Amino acid sequence: MQKALNIDPAKCTGCIQCELACSMEHTGSFNPSKSLIKVFKFHDQGRFVPYTCTQCAEAWCMQACPVDAISMDAINNGAKIVADSVCVGCKVCTIACPFGTINYVPDTGKVAKCDLCGGDPKCATACPTDAITFVDASSTGLEKMRNWAAKTDSGASAQA
């Protein structure tokens, strides 16, 4: 069963534990600037939104890469993975991605993006409020459905 990250901004408090877990997993230190998931704070609205790669099925980054450094990891939930040994740091993928979730890393001369941590995304484990969960990729709407379902009157018949 393929799983996917599911983000519910309404539950996010902006603590960035996801960024700390991500950077620790990928760089060995706590370093929000190197995190592949980012929490955006909209101060005037009191809103926090975690944002990362959605692992597009037909990923722009993968299509655009001129050296085929980005591939789909079919075993790992369809994650799009950058092969550092192949990446030449041309940054075309960073232009192609409509969401900005693949970025160049000056320290390595390569690009970096979310790789779902090999099937165990640390951001989801670290999130204290379940704003980030790792769920059945075909049921990311399940909790929203459940919440709507809970609002129905059990005595009334549904009208689709």
Place this chain on the structure above:
Amino acid sequence: MAWTRKLLRVNLTEGTCTSEDLNMQWAQDYLGSRGLATKYLVEETDPMVDPLSPDNKMIMATGPLTGTCASTSGRYTVVTKGALTGAIACSNSGGFFGNEMKNAGWDMVIFEGKSPKPVYLMIENEKATLVDAAHYWGKSCWDTEEGIKAERQDPQIRVASIGVSGEQGVKYACIVNDMDRAAGRSGVGTVMGSKNLKAVAIRGTLGVRVDNPVEFLQATDAGKKVLAENPVTGQGLPTYGTQVLMNVINEMGAMPTRNFKEVQFEGAANISGEKMHEVRADGTKNLVTNAACYGCTIACQRVSTVERTHYTVKDRPQYQGASGGLEYEAAWSLGSECGVDDIEALTFANFICNEQGFDPISFGATVGAAMELFEMGVLTTEHTGGIEMNFGNAKALTDCAELVGKGEGFGKEIGLGSARLCEKYGHPELSMSVKKQEFPAYDARGIQGMGLTYATSNRGACHLRSYTVASEVLGIPEKTDPLETDGKAGLVMAFQDATAAVDASGLCIFTTFAWSLEDIAPQVNAACEGDWSVEKMLEVGERIWTMERQYNLAAGFTGKDDNLPKRLMKDAAKTGPAKGKVSGLDKMLPEYYEIRGWDTNGVPKAETLDRLGLV
């Protein structure tokens, strides 16, 4: 590991920034943050220095856990000689500034001297530069933070700045980071202003490492679980913030009201955490959401709006968005202390405190004192510029906030703080303060341990040096009778030492609603070199406390300053469970000195100093 082992020394007079190795022996003896920075201040400055002189230094410091994934580990401390108090000042702030300093590779930054013109410090990892800040002088903390990010085209920069109040010498100016987090007390922002230092801006991308990552992740995970399962840190604080206390403290008759004339406020429910959740006439609530500082799994912060039709924000769109909302201390000082129960006015006044960088506790308490002077006829509208300073007048409160923010008119008088204001007008006894710092929101008649806490606090009256409310009200770690003085000396000492150790680690003191040092020491031990047991943490805490005491004694304070205003010692509480009670400080203080190993004048004995390695 955990420590970056580097400090940045900024000489503002010379305009130089130099890197130094951290003294690692001191790190083992004082841990970090509050402890280590105070050690540097003690070693490098004369305790008799004028706080606003270039010879005073100001240190911004992180702890070894700052910038890690330990819950609440974003904190940093500002240590200096306080402008409000003339005592050791140590103000702590959350948000996302401390972790950025650590990620830039610095354990602390020491500021010395005085810049000939307004500057801000820009730190980009190892590169530190003093930048002309003429165009930010006269600007608020909010405009300065947004301006620096825009000017440098980097929204990821973190900024701590002073507002106009800090420039103008308001005695309780603070240093605001991330728009609404502040190193709030004792006038650390006033010291920063005296150095012509407008802001510190940091971008750090180096990463924070710990000594034993596997053990550290286990220890911090265990700690987070404890916080999540505890009713205070897992439910109470996220839902109501510190405002969970408003109705509780009022009911137990420990809610200072109208400059401590009373101990219960009839309008408490109107300014409570519960009220912030109520739907207003326009369909919105005061509370927008709760929010977290860096790494915090509690998330107690309030994010609020002022109702758009309220007189304070109508036609002023810059104040209609969400920003840092009322915490209990501010709701008390701006509210019941002034007899004001208009929560929208309090929220607005709190916004102005954040925008212009001044401490809402000292500000509200000074307004409360001014209101008493006004009702006595000592202050008149001649003095106030026409403001009717009666208790309960919300407009007077918000007008004063805006005037203090600009350093104009009657705001200059309120900006003196209550001790200097009341002294100036011939009634020093009406300042509800210790060492010139105003009390926070717990009446020493109804919660006896807090009287001893205030009287002996090294930075002047403060609840965050030993929060015995935890024991006396909430039963953490065990319940003690708030009206009893027996046993409080030991309780206060235990809280003071443990708190100093927690502060030094870089964690937030709010964790201690759920964590004891048994939970914290393993996190420190896994992060840091050395053997960090509970015993060592307590020893470091006691060493820090005693060092701060020694600094104050050298700065001219004596045991006579371990005192409370006459009102708390002589005028009994009029209502509630504490009715008829005064503070029993006189019963607690001698015992406190004894168990501290201090003589009857409050001076640490030679053997005590020897035991702590402070000779």
